[in-house]
Amino acid sequence: MASDLHAAIFIAKQERHKNLFLNYRNLNNFPVELLRDEGMQFLERLFMKRNSLTTLPENLAQKLPNLIELYLHSNNIAIIPQAIGELVKLQSLDLSDNALQIICPEIGQLRSLRHLRLANNQLKFLPQELGDLRELETLDVSMNLLRTLPERLHQCLSLQCLTADRNLLHCLPRQLCLLPDLNELSMAANCLTSLPLDLGRSMELQFVFVDNNAQLKALPSYLYNKVIGCSGLRTQQNETAFLWTMVLQKTAHDKDYKNKLCGLAAQISDVKQLCLMLGDVTVPLPSEVKAIGSETDRVLPLEELACRVLHAAHNWTDVKFLTPFLLPKSLLDVVRWPLGHCHRCSQPMFTIVYPKLFPLRETALAGVHKRTTVSFVAYCCSGQCLRTFDLQG
Structure with a gap:
């Protein structure tokens, strides 16, 4: 085995290979042959999966200055040296x-990094410096011991897929809603009790996986037109129960919204974040206040309660009530056009919904999607309506 290893490295050096495969070699230590003399200046991709390495x-x-991909999946690595930040050309790290x-915080120096996979480790926290990875597109931190995610993750402006399944997360940083390119967010099998009410506001976010969060009773209404469901933790029993495809279609602004079908979502093209506006100063509502409804379904979040009261108090056909002196435009746009009923x-x-799943029997669509049943998701305004709603009623 050792001779085969030496031969593979020798040939790679002689022929100036850009890719080197050292998977399944039973390596306990990093091969010194890779680090001798000038090293392998030309190497771009190094595969060392399923060995027994403990450090780097x-x-x-x-010695490997041009490395752009480093795959160390399934080893016993406990420590990453601070020098990892010197791999300035690295784009993929597994x-x-x-x-x-x-x-280590030095991982934030990998400014070219696009894919970072840290799944199935023993991480209890992540460094805030991850927010310095402006080119990062994929981050997988599933199957760890994380209780929080770094607030500075919202600075990863290129992030498209964030996976944090099977951790101990109780909440998500509201700043995640600011990620402009986030397309898939997977937080299955955590301890989530609530989600940021702005989650789903971005048109780019299409897939949200939050199944197996036992305390999560409600979803932000912006998730109406998203795909919500199982993130690969599928079993025969939950295949249908957790893959929810939203069939609600968006509609444009319409003064006759009261005549729309119950539950139909309306598109709001210029909705601003609900907040307190004092002249030129904007003060967002504290997250503690916004999450007041997460512990019990008898108390709505203050933001939702305010929207409903203002909506009911105004006659929207009377123009005199639309003056900005009574309501700021950002609040006016929100309370005038609800996202659903x-x-x-x-x-x-306006900001929060309670979903209820009804698996239906076979339909014409079932054969198209190779499924025996098709699910219908009802949306309710409170826990009381959730408990009393039935398709037969």
């Missing part, structure tokens, strides 16, 4: 299935 050499960047407990009582809903 400090001079890795000096450290899944290792023994990592800490990620309760399937049970037709109450308008």
Whole structure:
């Protein structure tokens, strides 16, 4: 085995290979042959998956300066040296299935990094410096011990897919709603009790996976037109139960919104974040206040309650009530056009909904999607309506 390893490295050096495969070699230590003399200046991709490595050499960047992809999946690596930040050309780093407990802040120096996989480790927190990875497109931190995510993640402006399944997360940073290119967010099998009410406002976010969060009772109404469901944790029993495809279609502004079908979502093209506006100063509502409804379904979040009261108090056909002196435009746009109506009582809903799944029997569409049943998702304005709503009613 050792002779085969030496031969593979020798040939790679002689022929100036850009790719080197050292998977399944039973390596306990990083091969010194890769670090001798000038190293392998020409190497771009190094595959060392499923070995027994416990650490990385400090001079890795000096000997492999042109490395753009490093795959270390399924080793026993417990520590990443601070010198990892010197791999300035690195675009893909896979450290899944290792023994990592800490990620050093220097990882934020990998400014070219596009894909970072840290799944199935023992991480209890992530460094805020991850927010410095402006080119990062994929981040997988599933199957760790994380209780929070870095607030500075919203600075990863290129982030498209964020996976944090099977952790201990109780909430998500509201700043995640600011990610402009986020397309898929997977937070299955955590301890989530609520989601940021702005989640789903971005048109780019299309897939949200939050199944197996037992305390999560409601969803932000902006998720009406998204795909919500199972993130790969599928079993025969939950295949249908958790893959929810939203069939609600968006509609444009319409003064006759009261005549629309109950639950139909309306598109709001210029909705601003609900907040307190004092002259030129904008003060967002505190997250603690906005999440007041997460512990019990008897108390609505203050933002939702305010929207419903203002909506009911105004006659929207009377122009005199639309003056900005009474309501700022950002608030006016929100309370005038609800995003949907309760399937049970037709109450308008603005920021939060309670979903209820009804698996239906075979339909014509079932054969198209190779499924035996098709699910219908009802949306209610409160826990009370959720409990009393039935398709037969």
